[in-house]
Amino acid sequence: MRVRGAAPRSPPSFQAFDLLSVLVAVLHADGSVWYVNAALEQALGASRRSLVGGDFSQFFTEPALIQTALAGAHSNDFAALRFEALLRRPHQDSVPVHMNLATGELRGHIVVELWPLEQQVRQDREERLLEQAQGHKELIRNLAHEIKNPLGGIRGAAQLLALELQSPELSEYTEVIVHEADRLQSLVDRLLAPHRHPHQVGDVNIHEVCERVRSLILVEYPQGLHIQRDYDTSIPEFRGDRAQLIQAVLNIVQNAAQALLPAMAQGNACITLRTRVARQVTFGRQRYRLALELHVIDNGPGVPDAIRERIFYPLVSGREGGSGLGLTLAQTFVQQHHGLIECESVPGCTDFRMLIPLP
Template sequence: MTPDTASHTASRFQALDLLSLLVAVLQSDGAVQFANAALENVLGLSRRTLEGVGFAQFFTDPALLHTALQGARSRDFAALRFEGSLKRLHQDPVLVHVSVTAAELSGQMLVEMWPLEQQARQDREERLREQAQAHKELIRNLAHEIKNPLGGIRGAAQLLEMDLQSPDLVEYTQVIIHEADRLQSLVDRLLAPHRHPHLVGDVNIHEVCERVRSLILVEYPQGLSIAQDYDISIPEFRGDRAQLIQALLNVVQNAAQALAPRIAQGDARITLRTRVARQVTVGRERYKLALELHVIDNGPGVPDAIRERIFYPLVSGRDGGSGLGLTLAQTFVQRHHGMIECDSVPGRTDFRILIPLP
């Protein structure tokens, strides 16, 4: 294919780059004429490398695609579908649902592929967002219902204390007042995410990272190292700097607390990594670019019992934890149309913060 022909082909099919699904346009002999950006990313190969190459060789079982292409050419079916496995450069194969359709006049074949893992992840993200929203509404309503009678209990205890003569009885009213204050503090923390105003300005994510890094190292001056792996080409974006600092601080503090045994040994490590992700889906919305911020630690991992619930209010994996830090972090990131995901195995936990970029 000449450079002029390749340029013309790219311009004809450039709209396919906006799609999240993987798309290849094949010539009648099964060679790649065009591959969209999503397919490039999954295969780890450039469009120029793919052009003119038989596409079947990228399947672990090439016969599946050959059979589908033959059926599409014969016009026996409007579209043929099968599940296959795409080979990737230096990575494990990815399972995909494949649809093959023949063009009416040109003889070209359109191959559309939906990564099964990606679809499952998107469904899980949507489910988690809906559950988190339901939990936030429940907690907010419950907190408001608790506040009024709690104030009455405290006030009644104070009035009762004024009329008591026995110091022993005053001790009991002090317990009531103290416990009422403790519950009031918990209620205030539950309501905190809804009370923060959203103040938008220009945000440099690396300034946010460095601020959090310095705060954590002051708290843990020995036994913990925080590595910086930054992509300095990431542009500034509009957001609430204070909320993003708090969100990242909560995630990194959570990692540091999980690393307590390794901090004592002196080999605890957290990595802050920033990258630009392309063609990202967050909450069913498709974005051309997104900030991808990873907080990676070498701790014991998230316990299986709470792995699916770590962003829910009052869920904590350690004794004495409030279970509100990650909930607040997720709330602040969602205010920026993003989300936080967690991938954890013993020895490596990766919190991935995604925020769309303009």
């Protein structure tokens, strides 16, 4: 006999639900909770033991709606029902969710799946970013190879032509050709950089990476810039390419520093390097138990609205004279670590958030 409010041990067959990013609950016929997965625990901010045995309808802002749906499921009025509801969270705003009720194969029990709408939007955006990055990577690689071959011929022909010219005035034109060919060659080399060198995997301490970047930036911008550290020193080392991660973080911090040049002149420019451990996070439509969360936050003017959705695209820059490759390469390097870079920006606070799975 089951006692309402007790916390029976979850059946082993339910343990796989903990690997899912979707919120899952299994209910008894009376609407009380038999099992919740880790994602639902996190969303509700409560332990599984405290949730099991409770009235599932009380987790929502309209309990009567949930009770009616559960009664219909129990009486076999439908095999599955999908609708929207508001999930309550203690001391936080309620979350709109898609709810799916199904009687499943468990006699007398109901399986409930919940998809937070904000999470669904975010996952769709992340998936779109990953697909776009993959497409851009292939385009860049092919385009760079197509440019590189004739570029060498143009440069060589200009040098040979310069040897035949007698007039110094005409030689200036060949010098322009050689100079511009060298500039394009440098651009092509940067485009191909992520694909030329093999992934050099070793143990990485993210704070050593941050300190290296911090020292490089302060040498370049010695006046008017403060770089604040906010580190979680408990973050473990992980396997990765240290050089690539230094370059990725450096590109982001350099962008921030360049945006802060007016503030540096006034002496109030600030960049914050913040590290945290994120738990039970989902990105790239995959759930991770632990992930490194590195924030690069600056108090600059923010990313212009016109390019905010395209800042990781190649050759898109909000700065005159910028190559538009820094963030593209940073995203590529982080994606090679199965991670992702996101950006939130308003005037006075731009936050680049780097996520990398931890073992």
